[in-house]
Amino acid sequence: MFQTNQLLKTIMGVSNAKPSLDSMLATFDRELENFQTLVQPDSESKPRTAFDSPHLTFDDMYMSRLTLPQILSFLPVMLPLRMRMSQSARMYDGKFQPPHSLASPEFVAALENMARSAGAADIRYVRVPRNTIFQHKGIPNEYAVIITVEMDEDKMSSAPSFDAFLEVAKGYGNLARIGNQLAHFMRHSGFAAYPGTALGGLTDYTHLAEIAGLGAIGYHGLLITPNEGTRLRINTIYTNITNLPIQTENEHLWVRDFCAMCKKCMRGCPVQAIYEQPRPRGDGGMQCIDHAACRDYFNQNYGCAICLAKCPFSEMGYEKVKVRFKGNPKAPQFRIPVETLPVVRAVGKE
Secondary structure, eight states: OHHHHHHHHHHHTOOSSSOOHHHHHHHHHGGGGGOSEEEOOOTTOOOOOOOOOTTOOGGGSGGGGOOHHHHHHHHHHHHHHHHHHHHHHHTTSSOOOOSOOOOOHHHHHHHHHHHHHHTOSEEEEEEOOGGGBOTTOOBSOSEEEEEEEEOOHHHHTTOSSHHHHHHHHHHHHHHHHHHHHHHHHHHHTTOOEEEOOSSSOSBOHHHHHHHTTSOEEOTTSOEEBTTTBTOEEEEEEEEOOSOOOOOOOOTTTTHHHHHHHHOHHHHHOTTOOEEEEEEEOTTSSEEEEOHHHHHHHHHHTTTOOHHHHHOHHHHTOHHHHHHHHHTOTTOOOOOOOOOOOOOOOEEEOO
């Protein structure tokens, strides 16, 4: 057990008493000190949700129970993920000076082809609202490329399990690999490109993905998309390209109308961490989860993901749910008003 603890801390690059994702992410965040100016968060922005459970010991965590075969399966996934996230962070050295800010349609087409060839499920674009930047963070540029990757249906249906946990880790690894590849291509073409940290980051990826029109956030706080349902992970690449083909309409917001009727995720949550109805936040987003209730179970049970597995959009598929739901005129509705996005501005670091 001691050896497992030391091994995991070494991979994460931390010296805490137990492995800490939050400490690992904090080391990546320090690269922001290389910038004279950053796009700052809104005064009402939320902090990044913590991964660590302060009062749990390592013996309480699922990582302490990994068997030798599981560790041998885990290392070939976690080591490349850690390396790729470090590579992403090193691109925030503040040295790159982009000569261009306008992209041709041919460049955008090439970027999208590269993303899909590398394994991305989808790619969209967004001007990052300040209310999606986490408190006390900042981003180098106000535009972002949003990419997603799909996770295996059979493995995720077994959550919470080691197989589901490993599949999630593979998803993060694929995001880091694709993000770095696209960022290097963008820089080679003369544009700023800063890949987000695949596992956690500086902005609310799920909120950004909904704004970009990729899908809608369900009652469980996860993005729901037409092809992957909830079986996906999201990453960003911040850029200075000002003429990205940003989509302003979102045809998927009916999903929350279905959620208001379904609530299967809420009933299936073992610690009742999902609110009966999402609560609008001051930053324009919505709070779906009691993170304090969720976090301990998450860290004791392979990162949980029960809500993902039980979601009808994962089990039945988006189109089947849509066909059945749209035929029910008495179905309830739940809509969060969409506010006008604030102007994004870059200012000196505070």
